[in-house]
Amino acid sequence: MHAYRSHTCGQLRPSEVGQTARISGWIHRKRDHGGLLFIDLRDHYGITQCVLEPESEHFERLERLRVESVVTITGDVVARDAEALNENLPTGGIEVRVRDLAVQSEAEELPLPVFGEPDWSEEVRLKHRYIDLRRESLHKRIVLRSKIIDSIRRRMVDEDFVEYQTPILTASSPEGARDFLVPSRLHPGKFYALPQAPQQFKQLIMVSGFDRYFQIAPCFRDEDARADRAPGEFYQLDMEMSFATQEDVFNVIEPVLKGLFDEFADGRTVPNTAFERVTYADSMAWYGSDKPDLRNPIKMSDVTETFRGSGFKVFAGMIEKNPKVAVWAIPAPTGGSRAFCDRMNSWAQKDGQPGMGYIFWRETDGVLEAAGPVAKNIGEERTEALRVSLDLKAGDAVFFAAGEPKAFASFAGRARDVVGKELDLCEKNVFKFCWIVDFPMYEWDEDNKKIDFSHNPFSMPQMSAEEFLAIEEGDDETLLGLKAFQYDIVCNGIELSSGAVRNHRPDVMLKAFAHAGYDAATVEEEFGGMLNAFRYGAPPHAGIAPGVDRIVMILAGVDNLREIVMFPKDQQARDLMMNAPAEVEMKQLRELHIRNVIPEAKKTS
Incomplete structure (x- = not known):
């Protein structure tokens, strides 16, 4: 035996x-x-x-x-x-x-129990993670993570993708977050960087003649912790494909994700239809967010004209003074009570707003009537037209947000979320995917009074290269109306990934940066490696990189990535178990030609 x-x-x-x-x-x-x-x-x-x-x-x-x-x-x-x-x-x-x-x-007295899984402080759990991992629910989630990654790999291989590994020690590049830097012993004063993403490498793989690449890629970003992103490091399903359009990427990723979520649904469902496509403009107008939770059926509407010249002087005055002002309606089916409306008004005040205007409808002795100060001020005719346009009835309500949409859209989106949850309107046990498409290529930078990139500077504009190259410098109207081949995939209000059809032409890339105020020398200095590669024959290519950690989090039904990562960092990006980051010996610093200069405020920490 x-x-x-x-x-x-x-x-x-x-x-x-x-x-x-x-x-x-x-x-x-x-x-x-x-x-x-x-x-x-x-x-x-x-x-x-x-x-x-x-x-x-x-x-x-x-x-x-x-x-x-x-x-x-x-x-x-x-x-x-x-x-x-x-x-x-x-x-x-x-x-x-x-x-x-x-x-x-023999075990000594435990710092936290394993049996029964009581709630315990995060500090104790992370410091003794090897014990925490013995707890049944966490143990199962880590195994689930492994099975999900294995399924992703199988599905990508079935789609004729091949897995290649890209470097971990690389050059620093402006990806939008801080790099983790690694000093070079052999090259004093110079540093490697850990990759924020394999973005340039995967595009170079396409230039090298490989056709369909994927990787379960580790990514490193020196940024503050968030519930949906582990501090310091995370993993993504990185993929790129040559001679590909936006549609080709969608046709690959949709069956991979749908099959994956079906496999690990555990009683939940994925609608057996193509993922809904929502333009960026519509997503912001309907949901106040570019990562909408479609389980919530509420769609917001622009009702500015209802209030223009009305007796509700607060909104009417704002509209008259500023042509950029809009009024959005947030329907609240079944929310037609003063108690609920007052509750939402209090929520808005806690969220930093002066309050929320509202109307609710009730039936008294068989007669439908509108209640609330807004209804009294705009009059019966406008109130009724509003109710009909929003398809509301007795027992329903509507809330309003007003101002410049760019300033209040996120608040309106949060209000929509709260209304949906409070009134139990959201679908349960379902995964609702959507593509957010048609992102603007450029936006106006009010602080610097100039055109700048809106989302991704390395994507192709939605026009031919020749048409784009013909746009004159300073033609802000054309540039601000230009859409790019950029897309996000969202599930249940969580952004899984951004992707794009890549700009593979050096002349188009230099022109795109020039419109945003970057001269050719700057672009050559920052992205010369990739630009030079494109000069020797680059195929059109496109890709995306869904976050593995977020996928596992959704399928595991948890709200915090530390519940699905084996050895996570805490909110300050510290590894409490291994005591990292830590001081190193002076000998090591001398070998690396580095001297520590610690800010005064942090010397005692």
């Missing part, structure tokens, strides 16, 4: 009754029932109940051992009595009568 186990702790069944088994694992919990000592032994695969009688030579030792001690138990597999069956365990039809015991490792 094997030194440690003939079976795992999740393997024994009634068919093995009468056999001798050896199992190894952690003591999950102990129970003393009328003299009998019951031990739940746990390993990666499951739990098996073991039992000792008081006369056993191992009784006292097992009784003394703390939970989470590691032991090897050899014994007879016996059937449980009918009243002792545990249908919640795959091994619940048997137990092991202990004949022999080997203690592999």
